[in-house]
Amino acid sequence: MFEKGLLAGKRILITGGGSGLGAAMGRRFAELGAELIICGRRRDVLEAAVASIREEFASPAHVIQCDIRDGNAVEAMMETVWREAPLDILVNNAAATFIARTEQLSFRAADAILSPTLHGAMYCTLAAGRRWIEAGHRGVVLSILSTSTITGRAFTVPSAMAKSAVLAMTKSLAVEWGPKGIRTVAIAPSAFPTQGATGQLRPEGRDPNWAARNPLGRTGEHRELADLASFLISDAAGYINGEMVVQDGGAHLRSSGAEDLLGWTEAQWEAQRAARSNRPT
Secondary structure, eight states: OOOTTTTTTOEEEEETTTSHHHHHHHHHHHHTTOEEEEEESOHHHHHHHHHHHHHHHOOOEEEEEOOTTSHHHHHHHHHHHHHHSOOOEEEEOOOOOOOOOGGGOOHHHHHHHHIIIIIIHHHHHHHHHHHHHHHTOOEEEEEEOOTHHHHOOTTOHHHHHHHHHHHHHHHHHHHHHGGGTEEEEEEEEOOOOOHHHHHHHSOTTSOTTTGGGSTTSSOOOHHHHHHHHHHHHSGGGTTOOSOEEEESTTGGGTOOSOGGGGGOOHHHHHHHHHHHHHSOO
16 A cells, blocks of 8 residues: 555654554554654563564564653653654553543542643654754654544543543644644544454443444454554645544544443443453553
């Protein structure tokens, strides 16, 4: 679909790049010639992802263990990255979410979603942007958002709030940083099943026919999102700035994706809450 060297010479940092959509994007970026840096909290997951990329594509790929919820840790990570060469592209991919009745969320539970999804994205964007501006270096920020930025979404309110705030950041910085050679863009995917998200968002008891209800009758494939991301961060998309591209098969035109939960029983909610409490952090 793309020229083999579409991203050649680009240094790309992906937050949460060790698994799921982050790993899928990383593999595609490496295949297109990029130098990849992935960060996250679990070093073993990151190392496994990088080893696979190096073996398959023989491209440079690196790991930085970082908890992006900590602004000081983000600054230290960016210092490490810039020691070798400037970053060219930042992909804000790391996020957290789970379904819950909003009135029963504790402050701690809400912060567990807001901290990586909103604060982490902001910390990383500011740290990269500041360095680009000081050096007069062009850059791109791609944020992976959600169609909840358009429809809202019941039972994942902190995530919808955080993603909407990052969209506001994307639009605002497009104007503020555009004259400095920095583009900010976003993707709003819908159903691209991953092990982590599926476990949190689609537990037993939810609508089993949800994928078939998509206007296209299916879920998205990771390669499809990785291809769109590759285009948006490339020089070929150099005139796209401040925009969010929706990639959901038209699902948001039919439903926000949470309506089936309106009929859940008290017992189902209690079972979900207990399952969430037993998951390792």
